Amino acid sequence: MPDDFTGQGAGDVVIEVKQGQSASEVAEELAKQGVVASARAFTNAIGNAGKSDQLQPGEYKMRKRMSAASAVTLLLAPDSRMLVTVTLAEGLRLSQTFAKLAEETGKPAKDFAAAAKDTENLDLPSYAKGRLEGYAFPATYQFQPKTTAKEMLAEMVKRFNQTADQLDLEGGAKALGRTPHEIIVIASIVQAEAGRQEDMAKIARVIYNRLDLDPPMKLQMDSTVMYALNKFRTTATIAETETKHPYNTYMNLGLPPGAITNPGDHAIEAALSPAKGDWLYFAATDPNSNVTKFANTYAEFQQLEAELRRNGG
Structure with missing residues (x-):
């Protein structure tokens, strides 16, 4: 024995x-x-x-x-088995994602920023154009202590690719006359602008309606201005909307060149299946409830803004 x-x-x-x-x-x-x-x-x-x-x-x-x-x-x-559990919420920017990963794993945030630049080794889809923003999928992950920053980011991209396959991102984008990258950009704006999941498909419809007008209408999304300025408020000042930047949709027609958040599956689904409607405007009318209301005309939108002011917004 x-x-x-x-x-x-x-x-x-x-x-x-x-x-x-x-x-x-x-x-x-x-x-x-x-x-x-x-x-x-x-x-x-x-x-x-x-x-x-x-x-x-x-x-x-x-x-x-x-x-x-x-x-x-x-x-x-x-x-x-020794594992570190990290939960990444929908709508985080990459900078916030790196900070959360650093906080939970003890690895320096700069390691994640460096790994994000080496996109050839992350298995990003070709339509991501070599940019990780928008493709670091929000979810709960479990990593081993020796997992490297690059391996963690690669796992997030893997989860994105799995979700893209499940939702038929490429087929859905083609049916809408958009590229998969444009769908992710739209989803990222929807994720940033929506206070509630049930409003996402309507917000997506507003984006499409503005893009599809002839001539097209500027998106004028405060969330894109905040991304351009690296700020985290929900509304932009008039002076901020006049900032010259590719991501400022008050100054530029069409979509920004890249995603402004890392959207979850509900936002991607909304971008692929926008609600039916003629809305061109929306506003969160109650800061306490996150309720968003929609309008077809600018006059109706002004009424929504007045309601927001009455509610202390």
Whole structure:
């Protein structure tokens, strides 16, 4: 019988299971670190359990002087795997995304900014035009401690690509006479402008209605001005709307050159399936409820603005 400890062990030791390692290779490391009494005891225990092929790469919290059977149980338990959970809300800009990742993972924000510039290694879709803004998909992620900044961003792009496939982004864009990139730009504005999910499809319709007018109407979205100025308010001053910048839709016709947020699936769906209507204007009429109301004419829009003022906005 190979040497074996008894019981659950004590103390803490971190064991790394590398990609492609066999159970016997892991056993040698466990024995070396004093987790199990012998490599043979561990390989016998995991073999008898029929789980030699179920070891997953990652870092695990183990204990020293464990029985081989206890080591197998702990190493295969999902809670033993050391993971950092990061939840990225819909509508964050890249700068905010980097700050959140840095806060949760302990890695410097500059590492993420540097990784974002190396877009060739992020598997961005060709229509992203080499820009990560708009394509770092908001979701809850779990990363291993040794996951690099580049690998984290690549995982977000992977989730974007999966969502794009599920929503048929390319087919939907073609049906609307738009490029997939334009859809993401529209979705990013919808995400920034909408106070509630149920208003997103109507806001998308306002954008399309303005773009499709002959001659087209400027979008005049405050959110694009705030992005241009790297500010985070919801409304722009008159002076700010006169800023010369490619993203200022008060000064320039059409869509800005890129996304202004990283939109979630609801905003992308709204951009692909805008509501039916003739609205050209919208306004959040109550700062406390996030309710957005819509108008066909400028005179109606002025009434909405007056309602906002009455509500303290």
